[in-house]
Amino acid sequence: xxxxxxxxxxxxxxxxxxxxxxxxxxxxxxxxxxxxxxxxxxxxxxxxxxxxxxxxxxxxxxxxxxxxxxxxxxxxxxxxxxxxxxxxxxxxxxxxxxxxxxxxxxxxxxxxxx
Amino acid sequence: xxxxxxxxxxxxxxxxxxxxxxxxxxxxxxxxxxxxxxxxxxxxxxxxxxxxxxxxxxxxxxxxxxxxxxxxxxxxxxxxxxxxxxxxxxxxxxxxxxxxxxxxxxxxxxxxxx
Numbered sequence: 643x644x645x646x647x648x649x650x651x652x653x654x655x656x657x658x659x660x661x662x663x664x665x666x667x668x669x670x671x672x673x674x675x676x677x678x679x680x681x682x683x684x685x686x687x688x689x690x691x692x693x694x695x696x697x698x699x700x701x702x703x704x705x706x707x708x709x710x711x712x713x714x715x716x717x718x719x720x721x722x723x724x725x726x727x728x729x730x731x732x733x734x735x736x737x738x739x740x741x742x743x744x745x746x747x748x749x750x751x752x753x754x755x756x
Numbered sequence: 757x758x759x760x761x762x763x764x765x766x767x768x769x770x771x772x773x774x775x776x777x778x779x780x781x782x783x784x785x786x787x788x789x790x791x792x793x794x795x796x797x798x799x800x801x802x803x804x805x806x807x808x809x810x811x812x813x814x815x816x817x818x819x820x821x822x823x824x825x826x827x828x829x830x831x832x833x834x835x836x837x838x839x840x841x842x843x844x845x846x847x848x849x850x851x852x853x854x855x856x857x858x859x860x861x862x863x864x865x866x867x868x869x870x
Contacts, residue, residue, distance in 0.1 A: 648798075674857040685760075685846050685861035686799065731798050735857055738801070741789070741812020742850065744859060746798030 645669050646734050648747025655754050661719040663750045665732035668713065674735035676744070677706065677717045679728050686731060690717070722754045758783055760849050760862035768868045769837050777832040777865045779847030787851065788830040789859060790822060793844040805830055834867075842869045 647666045655661045665675075674693055678686035692699045692706040692715065699706045705718040719726055732747040761780045769775050781788050787806045791799035801814035805824035819835040828849075834841055844866050848859040 646798075676858070678861075683863075685762075685863045688858060688860060691858070733798075737812070738814065739812035741804035741806075742787075742857065742859070743789075743801045743804065743812060743814065744791075744799070744848075745801070748798050749796070 645745050646732060646747045648732050648750060650750060651748070652751045653753070655719075655722045655752065657722065657724060657754055657756050659722050659754075661722045661726070661752055661754070662716060663730055663732070663752075664714065664716045665747050666712075666714045667734050667745075669734070669736060669745075670713070672734035672736050672745075675706070675708065675715050676733050676735070677704075678731045678733060678746075680731065680749075681728050689730075719752075722752075724754045724756060727752055727754050760847055760860055762845075762847050762862040762865050764865060765863070766866045766868075768870065771837055771839060771869055773837050774833065774835045775837060775867060777834075777845050777847075777867070779830045779832070779849075779862060781828045781830070781847075781849035782860050785849035785851055785860070786828045787849065788824055788828065789848045789850070790830070790832045791846040791848065791861075792816075793846055793864070795843070799846055802832070837869045839869050842867060 676691035677689045680686045703720045708715045733744040789804040790802040793799040803813040808824045823831045844864040848861045850859045
């Protein structure tokens, strides 16, 4: 059962534009929502994260918007750059046993063109 | 401060064989999680180790097993390899406790089963 749905699957944005990636979750027990950036052949790198008691978090050009009632959250990349071209994953944290487990979306491949 | 490291980088095995993958956690992190990332998919949680014990497992069969050592490093063992086990295996380390949510990933081990 997929508990975190991510869209779009791929995204092409011009340099300087805004990239927007959306995620929706089902499990209301999730309590932490990170975004990861992954380049080919590399492991995911933590980009930015938010907790459900906050509606927005901004770090540099990256902003997470969180809508708890709709069970949705999104990543906005302002002034997108070619170096931002990567695959982005949203995730949600829950518990299994006493373990802290991340459930990931299926990823969005972002291409920023010149 | 060193990040999460994994070895080997790449590995090719034959169906039915056994494999051991290794992970060294980030300095000060005593919790290690393992994830499987199939091509074009998000990482899937395998299990987590804390204080040398497994404290949570995802939907993976018992032929996936692990160890954690007193220095917090960890191993993932997979027996009776199947073709579908071909994937990128990721290790993530984190601090323990309910107040710590960030998981930091290593570069992964690419396993190919032929």
